[in-house]
Structure formats: structure tokens, C-alpha cells
Amino acid sequence: MNRRPKTLVLVFQYLFLVIMTLFALYPIWFVILASGRVGQRLYTLNLLGMFIPTAFTFDNYQIMLAGQQHPFLSWMRNSAFVAGFTTIACLLVATSAAFAFSRFRFYGRQAGLILLLAIQAFPGVLSLVPVAQLLTALGLYANLWGLVLAYVVGNLVFTTWLLKGYFDTIPIEIEEAAMIDGCGPIQSFLLIGLPMAKPALAVTALLAFMGGWGEFVFASVLIPAPDARRTLMVGMYSIANNQSVPWGLFAAGAVMTIVPVMIVYMYFQRYLIGGLTLGGVKG
Amino acid sequence: MIAWSGRKKALMILAFIGPTLLGILLFNIYPISYNVFISFTNRNQYHPNPDCSTFLTNIIEPTCWPMFKESSGVSTPYSIQTPAFQNYINLVGQLFTGTGLLALLKLAICFVPLIVTAQVNKYYDRRLTRPVSGIGVWIIGLLITLLVVWVIDAAGAIASLQTGSDFFIVVFRTVLFVIITVPINYIFGLALALVLNTDYIKGRTFFRVIMIIPWAASTMFIIMSLVWQFFFRDVGVVNQILKVFSITGPTWLSIPTVAFGVIILVNLWFSFPFCFNIILGALQSIPADQYEAAEIDGATYWQQLMNITLPLIRPAVVPAIVLSAIGVGGFQMFGTVWAITAGGPSRGAGAPGATELVMVYAYKQVFQFNAYAKAGAFAVVIFIFLFFMTLYSLRITRITKGAYE
Numbered sequence: 305m306n307r308r309p310k311t312l313v314l315v316f317q318y319l320f321l322v323i324m325t326l327f328a329l330y331p332i333w334f335v336i337l338a339s340g341r342v343g344q345r346l347y348t349l350n351l352l353g354m355f356i357p358t359a360f361t362f363d364n365y366q367i368m369l370a371g372q373q374h375p376f377l378s379w380m381r382n383s384a385f386v387a388g389f390t391t392i393a394c395l396l397v398a399t400s401a402a403f404a405f406s407r408f409r410f411y412g413r414q415a416g417l418i419l420l421l422a423i424q425a426f427p428g429v430l431s432l433v434p435v436a437q438l439l440t441a442l443g444l445y446a447n448l449w450g451l452v453l454a455y456v457v458g459n460l461v462f463t464t465w466l467l468k469g470y471f472d473t474i475p476i477e478i479e480e481a482a483m484i485d486g487c488g489p490i491q492s493f494l495l496i497g498l499p500m501a502k503p504a505l506a507v508t509a510l511l512a513f514m515g516g517w518g519e520f521v522f523a524s525v526l527i528p529a530p531d532a533r534r535t536l537m538v539g540m541y542s543i544a545n546n547q548s549v550p551w552g553l554f555a556a557g558a559v560m561t562i563v564p565v566m567i568v569y570m571y572f573q574r575y576l577i578g579g580l581t582l583g584g585v586k587g
Numbered sequence: 588m589i590a591w592s593g594r595k596k597a598l599m600i601l602a603f604i605g606p607t608l609l610g611i612l613l614f615n616i617y618p619i620s621y622n623v624f625i626s627f628t629n630r631n632q633y634h635p636n637p638d639c640s641t642f643l644t645n646i647i648e649p650t651c652w653p654m655f656k657e658s659s660g661v662s663t664p665y666s667i668q669t670p671a672f673q674n675y676i677n678l679v680g681q682l683f684t685g686t687g688l689l690a691l692l693k694l695a696i697c698f699v700p701l702i703v704t705a706q707v708n709k710y711y712d713r714r715l716t717r718p719v720s721g722i723g724v725w726i727i728g729l730l731i732t733l734l735v736v737w738v739i740d741a742a743g744a745i746a747s748l749q750t751g752s753d754f755f756i757v758v759f760r761t762v763l764f765v766i767i768t769v770p771i772n773y774i775f776g777l778a779l780a781l782v783l784n785t786d787y788i789k790g791r792t793f794f795r796v797i798m799i800i801p802w803a804a805s806t807m808f809i810i811m812s813l814v815w816q817f818f819f820r821d822v823g824v825v826n827q828i829l830k831v832f833s834i835t836g837p838t839w840l841s842i843p844t845v846a847f848g849v850i851i852l853v854n855l856w857f858s859f860p861f862c863f864n865i866i867l868g869a870l871q872s873i874p875a876d877q878y879e880a881a882e883i884d885g886a887t888y889w890q891q892l893m894n895i896t897l898p899l900i901r902p903a904v905v906p907a908i909v910l911s912a913i914g915v916g917g918f919q920m921f922g923t924v925w926a927i928t929a930g931g932p933s934r935g936a937g938a939p940g941a942t943e944l945v946m947v948y949a950y951k952q953v954f955q956f957n958a959y960a961k962a963g964a965f966a967v968v969i970f971i972f973l974f975f976m977t978l979y980s981l982r983i984t985r986i987t988k989g990a991y992e
Contacts, residue, residue, distance in 0.1 A: 404603035425973035430966035431618030457614035569803035
């Protein structure tokens with residue numbers, strides 16, 4: 305496979321790479337350009353301005369951060385709140401369940417694992433009405449905590465499977481040795497299982513956080529109004545869904561939302577890919 | 588973990604998995620039961636409220652619970668329909684008529700040549716020499732399939748199923764979407780991975796890092812979908828570029844086929860980095876001596892690809908393909924379509940729009956038309972399908988290796 309191919313083939317391979325790079329980069333590059341444009345247009349009249357920055361200002365960023373037109377910082381705070389607590393709760397609940405599914409032998413264990421996955425196949429969009437009614441009954445409708453609750457359960461099955469797969473790869477002999485020394489199941493979970501599962505926990509946390517940060521449908525239904533209570537995605541969607549869209553502001557908000565995530569993803573690239581395939585869980 | 592047993596063990600297990608079970612019960616089992624119940628009623632915009640004096644309604648409807656009772660409305664309550672299955676009859680009833688069964692039979696026959704082809708290939712694989720190569724068998728098989736499709740008029744069968752039922756229009760369109768989008772994503776992912784898995788390309792790390800970007804952006808799909816939508820707007824990027832060559836571009840997203848193509852393109856942008864990374868990981872685990880041995884035997888690049896690379900990455904890639912086909916990037920696609928076309932362009936009042944996939948259709952039924960009961964029946968039918976697809980995908984993939992043990 306690693307023979308150096310003919311020059312023509314090599315040229316085609318580089319061409320393909322360049323095209324895919326442009327394809328991958330251009331939308332983001334375009335948003336960055338648009339965020340620095342004067343006026344509220346996403347396009348410019350000169351062709352060149354669509355590919356390289358002709359004039360760049362930070363006005364749009366200032367307006368967004370000042371928050372007079374749109375409570376951008378509140379949105380960000382709400383999203384961080386929801387995503388943060390989703391991550392914490394998800395890790396707390398899912399690690400213990402995953403540990404139990406991996407280590408304990410009990411009746412219905414295998415069936416339970418498979419049923420969890422199959423039940424999760426119920427489309428989320430269609431469970432929105434009952435979930436909204438349930439949250440209303442619990443007094444958590446239009447409340448960020450209600451959203452956290454819905455997200456935690458939404459992430460639970462995937463997270464449990466991922467972590468269960470990882471626990472399965474940790475040799476049980478260590479825990480058996482500890483048990484001979486008088487270690488109970490809770491201690492072996494807290495003192496042995498958790499510390500050894502750190503890489504998987506990091507990946508799970510990142511995925512759960514991003515799930516909460518970027519989710520749109522549940523957030524738009526479960527947090528109806530007012531503007532300042534919304535999460536980031538719903539807020540950005542509401543900016544772009546008006547008659548006259550302030551594209552410059554939208555683009556500035558988009559850059560501030562996406563670029564940090566991109567940097568995190570690039571930094572954690574290796575762990576992410578490893579984490580998704582680790583323990584045999586794929587997808 | 589056998590040191591303890593009996594009641595202590597049960598309590599311990601409950602403590603570990605109790606919170607998960609409670610969450611699943613409240614946010615998965617309850618919505619499913621609710622949807623099943625609602626699907627037997629006539630709840631719609633004319634009968635939005637529950638009748639709390641009915642036994643089942645009183646239990647399942649939160650608005651009937653004591654802490655919540657005073658806020659329920661005054662309009663006509665919904666009730667169980669007669670016959671109870673009316674919503675299901677409206678959705679899929681025509682399947683069980685003569686024409687419906689005939690059309691189904693015709694569609695089933697179309698798959699026979701494909702299955703035969705796969706079996707023939709398997710048979711040849713077990714022999715030392717094969718008269719026709721694998722690709723050749725597949726080409727012949729596909730040609731025969733096309734012939735069968737043409738002879739028994741499969742298009743006519745699909746059309747006859749689609750008349751008078753939104754359900755089949757939407758489902759066939761979604762299946763078409765999955766059949767197009769998933770292979771495209773994986774072909775691009777495979778091509779990229781093959782190129783970047785070589786050691787003579789300069790700057791491989793750079794390209795790999797770049798390819799992470801759409802993946803990161805795909806977690807915030809709603810924003811990037813809006814950006815993509817802008818490219819194809821009336822005064823969007825594409826038309827701006829065309830203007831330079833003094834061509835007046837159309838409103839792309841109001842052309843049904845273009846709108847469908849744009850959805851596929853945007854989904855490619857979101858999905859190919861994931862496919863690329865999965866495939867690259869699988870490629871890197873192939874031992875190099877396999878290729879060395881093939882080199883010595885004089886195998887060409889193409890032969891190495893077909894006989895070493897593809898079979899060896901299959902165990903890692905097939906699960907990912909199946910899961911993405913039935914997941915939110917395939918059959919359950921919602922967010923991207925919603926942000927770009929919202930199901931449009933419209934094809935007349937009442938008819939589903941050209942990009943109205945299953946989830947978009949369901950969302951519209953609930954939140955725009957308040958047709959809760961219809962959407963409930965729809966949800967149940969789709970859920971039954973997805974439930975068995977999930978179980979099936981678990982069987983064919985290795986991800987349950989731990990569970991099936």
C-alpha cells in the first residue's frame with residue numbers, strides 16, 4: 305500500500321485532499337469573514353470579499369457581547385449551566401450503572417442492556433409532548449433544571465454502553481485482589497473502577513457536554529420564553545429566523561460559539577477517536 | 588463479585604442502577620406508553636384536553652394529576668376512538684388491501700436477485716478459484732435487479748402505495764435519503780482515509796486536524812445548517828458567484844430535487860469526518876505484512892483494496908454504518924432539515940414537502956397541526972420499525988459481544 309504511486313495518481317490524490325480541505329473549511333471561514341464585515345449582510349458585493357478578508361472590524365462582536373440587542377451572554381450562561389450539570393449528573397448516574405452492568409452478575413442483566421438500547425430507539429421528537437407534560441406536572445417546565453433532567457436521560461443509554469465497554473476491558477483481577485483484602489463493592493467502584501476508567505470518563509464528559517451545549521429541539525420546546533432564559537442554540541436560531549436577519553451579529557455569535565469547541569476537539573482528537581472505538585462500542 | 592448475595596446483593600445492585608432505571612422509566616417508558624395510549628384516541632386540535640373521569644386517561648395524563656388539575660382547559664375532551672385502531676388504519680391500512688399487498692410483494696421480489704447475488708458470492712468465496720470476480724458477480728446481480736425492477740414495474744408499485752397516504756410518501760423519501768446519504772458519507776470517508784493512511788503524502792497531520800472541524804461543528808448543527816442554507820438563498824453565496832458570470836441563479840431551495848441534494852450535501856459535510864476517523868482507525872490496525880505478502884504475489888493496488896483492506900475494515904465499519912443509518916444522521920434526521928428547508932419546498936396544501944423526512948413530518952404534525960393522535964400512531968409504527976432495526980443491528984454487529992457473551 306505504501307509504494308509511491310505514479311505522479312499522475314499522486315497529483316489526483318493531492319487534488320482530492322485540497323478539495324476536501326476547502327469543502328471542510330470554507331463554511332467556517334465564511335462565517336469568520338462575515339462576522340467581521342461592516343453592516344448586517346452575510347454576503348458582499350465583491351467576489352474577493354467572499355474568500356479573503358477585505359475589511360475586518362470587531363463591531364459585531366462588541367454588540368453581541370454588550371448584549372443590548374440580544375442577551376448573548378445570558379444564552380451562553382444558560383447553555384453552560386445546562387451542559388455542565390448534564391455532564392455531572394450523567395457521569396454520576398451512568399458510571400454506577402455501567403459498573404454494575406459490567407461487574408455484577410444478576411438476573412436480567414443482558415436483556416436489560418439490550419432493552420435499554422432498543423427503548424432508546426423511540427424518536428426523541430415524538431416524546432417531546434409527554435416529556436413537556438411530565439415536566440409541567442413536576443413544576444420544571446420552562447426551567448433549566450427540567451432541561452438538564454431531559455438531557456441526562458437522553459444521554460444515559462449511550463454513556464452507559466460506552467462506559468460499560470470500558471469497564472469490561474479493565475482486568476477484574478485487581479478488584480478480586482482488593483476483595484480478598486476486605487474491599488466491598490462500593491469501595492471497589494470508587495477506589496478502583498473510577499480511577500482506572502479516567503480516559504473513558506473524559507471522553508464521556510466531553511460528549512455529554514457537547515450534547516447539552518448543541519441540542520436544539522428539546523431546548524426550543526421546553527424553554528419557551530422569555531429571550532433571556534433561552535439556551536445558545538435556540539437564541540441563535542431565533543436571530544436567524546427573523547424577517548431581516550442581522551447576519552453580522554449572527555456570524556459573530558456563531559464564531560464565538562463554534563471556535564472554542566473546535567479547539568477543544570482538535571486538542572482532544574486522539575482521545576475522542578480512541579474513546580468512540582474503545583471497549584468495542586462503535587457509533 | 589460473588590462474596591455477597593441475597594437481599595444485600597439486590598439492594599446493592601438497585602443502588603447502582605436505580606437512578607438509571609428511574610430516569611428511563613420517567614423519560615423513555617412513560618412517553619412511549621403515553622404515545623401508545625394517545626394513538627388510540629382522537630386527540631387533535633379540536634379535542635385537545637383529557638377527560639379525567641376516564642380510568643386510563645386519569646392515570647396517564649399529567650394534567651389529570653392532583654397537583655395539576657385546576658389548570659386543565661374547558662373545550663371538548665378527547666376520547667378513545669371507535670374502532671380504536673382508526674389512526675393506524677388511516678396510516679397503514681392500505682397495506683392490507685389487495686393492491687397494497689400486491690405492491691408489497693412486487694417490492695419484495697426486487698430484493699430476490701440481490702440476495703441471490705450475495706449467496707453466489709459467498710459460494711465462490713469458499714472455493715479456491717472463481718470463474719467471475721466478486722465485482723463481476725455484483726455487476727451481473729445489479730443488472731438483473733434493474734431488469735426485474737423494470738419488468739414488474741416497481742415504480743408503479745411504490746406510486747400505488749403512496750396514493751392517499753402521507754405515511755408512505757414520507758417513509759419512502761426517508762429511505763431514499765438514507766440509501767443515498769450513508770454510502771456517500773462512507774465513500775468520501777474511505778477515500779480520504781485511504782489517501783491519508785499512506786506515508787508518502789506530505790502534511791498528513793495537518794489534513795487530519797482539518798477534518799476534525801466539521802465534526803466539531805456538527806455538535807452545533809443548527810448554526811452551521813443556517814450558514815449552509817444561506818449559501819443557497821436567493822441572494823446567497825452561490826448566486827453571488829453566478830452573478831459574476833452574469834447568470835441569474837434560481838432560488839435553489841425552492842426546487843425540490845435541489846433542496847433534497849442540498850440536504851445530502853450538508854449531511855455529508857457534517858458526517859464525513861466521523862466516517863473518515865472510524866475508517867482510518869480501522870486501516871491503521873491492519874498489519875503491514877499482509878500487504879507485503881500480497882506485493883510479493885504481484886497483487887495490484889485494486890486487488891489489495893478488494894481482498895485485504897475492505898474485508899479487514901469491515902468489522903469496524905459495518906456497525907458504524909448501520910448505527911448511522913438508523914440514527915439521527917440517517918433515518919431520524921431532523922435538525923439539519925429543519926434549519927435548512929423546514930420540510931419544504933411545499934407540494935400543495937396538506938401534502939408533505941419535498942424534504943419532509945419522517946421526523947420533520949412528525950414534528951409538524953404535533954407542533955403545527957396539533958394532530959397528537961395521528962402523530963402518536965405514527966410514532967408507534969416508526970418505533971416498532973426502529974426497535975427491531977436496533978435489535979437486528981445488535982445481532983449483526985459486535986457491539987453486544989459483552990452482552991451476549
